[in-house]
Amino acid sequence: GDSVTQMEGPVTLSEEAFLTINCTYTATGYPSLFWYVQYPGEGLQLLLKATKADDKGSNKGFEATYRKETTSFHLEKGSVQVSDSAVYFCALSTGGATNKLIFGTGTLLAVQP
């Protein structure tokens, strides 16, 4: 069945460091891909998305490129801030009758000043 595998955490970085969180997927058809973020004490929020191969999603300095050939959607940011500390979830949706999301297990990012 469809699934998402993402890098295990926690990931601990110093402020201004470069961030990569790896995400790969298995899906039939052509899924849409998402990164959600959960800040402490808050609900899940959509961070960025890409709906077709080679699309790049971007928001708040974060980027991810939909790579069909490697079935990947890695999240990157050039310079992290303490305020980026959160749990990041990679997810896919194959659309269809439900458009439900299938999530990875989440990666905790801790950014130290």
Add this chain to the structure above:
Amino acid sequence: GAGVSQTPSNKVTEKGKYVELRCDPISGHTALYWYRQSLGQGPEFLIYFQGTGAADDSGLPNDRFFAVRPEGSVSTLKIQRTERGDSAVYLCASSFAKNTEAFFGQGTRLTVV
């Protein structure tokens, strides 16, 4: 309201008891989803409503779980004869239509003792 509201935020119940979890979606959102997030895992799909009808309940783990949305707005997730394995955070999400961005509530943390 401004966002998806879930009540209660925390619920502790004894094994074998019945519980109801409530979700108030964003006004005007026709699509509503329930997910369950166990400790250290990503959210897992439970059920999807389009309007008043449950269009996809394939994620409900067994017949102790049931959900309703009688007027196409508020939804209630009902769990009978709770078991310790039901302990998790139950998330609700709504979207304007099936293929538009889903907005998540902060969840209800259910603990079965």
